[in-house]
Amino acid sequence: MSHEERGRPGLLVDWGGVMTSDVFTSFAAFCAREGLAEDAVAQLFRSDLTARGLLAGLETGSVTEDEFEQGIAELLHVPAAGFIGRLMRDVRVEPRMTEAVRMARRAGVVTGLVSNSWGSGGYPREQFAELFAGVVISGEAKVRKPSREIYELGARAIGLPPGRCVFVDDLRGNLKPALELGMAVVHHTSVHSTLSQLSDLLAVDLSVLSKGIR
Numbered sequence: 001m002s003h004e005e006r007g008r009p010g011l012l013v014d015w016g017g018v019m020t021s022d023v024f025t026s027f028a029a030f031c032a033r034e035g036l037a038e039d040a041v042a043q044l045f046r047s048d049l050t051a052r053g054l055l056a057g058l059e060t061g062s063v064t065e066d067e068f069e070q071g072i073a074e075l076l077h078v079p080a081a082g083f084i085g086r087l088m089r090d091v092r093v094e095p096r097m098t099e100a101v102r103m104a105r106r107a108g109v110v111t112g113l114v115s116n117s118w119g120s121g122g123y124p125r126e127q128f129a130e131l132f133a134g135v136v137i138s139g140e141a142k143v144r145k146p147s148r149e150i151y152e153l154g155a156r157a158i159g160l161p162p163g164r165c166v167f168v169d170d171l172r173g174n175l176k177p178a179l180e181l182g183m184a185v186v187h188h189t190s191v192h193s194t195l196s197q198l199s200d201l202l203a204v205d206l207s208v209l210s211k212g213i214r
Contacts, residue, residue: 110133
């Protein structure tokens with residue numbers, strides 16, 4: 001029996017924290033270099049309304065990168081120049097996840113990206129053609145997760161109804177709207193766990209990529 005008969009035929013993934021290493025680990029490393037408390041950045045985005053507004057604006061393209069960098073740097077009392085690059089310096093593409101997307105696509109799964117952007121950079125766009133049939137980036141779509149619309153755009157970008165898709169994100173709050181649209185969801189907490197769940201949901205055996213992963 002083929003995966004088309006047993007598994008969902010569409011896969012939508014987040015970028016930062018799913019297709020890359022943990023973003024919050026990079027935040028903590030930035031804080032250490034800048035002489036801040038380890039969770040200073042994470043706490044700022046959780047609790048400061050000005051910071052949350054700047055982030056939402058950056059993600060939807062209504063706030064420029066310069067405006068975001070200046071505003072957040074002032075709140076943290078750190079230099080603004082190159083702030084985003086410094087903050088994301090330790091984020092790395094996760095090779096096992098990129099290979100999992102390739103394997104799923106080779107097996108006939110239609111794959112797509114749904115990502116909240118941090119400005120125009122940060123994506124290896126030269127890899128997108130081989131990884132994704134459709135790409136939705138919030139700064140270009142002018143809508144961000146967890147807005148219902150961006151998930152609908154993601155499904156449309158890969159030519160499937162939401163109920164035929166699996167959505168993967170590292171932030172639990174981004175999963176609820178996808179679930180309400182009928183998507184199967186995976187909360188990405190580790191590569192091993194995500195690959196195991198995707199193997200079942202897509203009916204594509206990705207277990208070979210889990211060898212040696214704890």
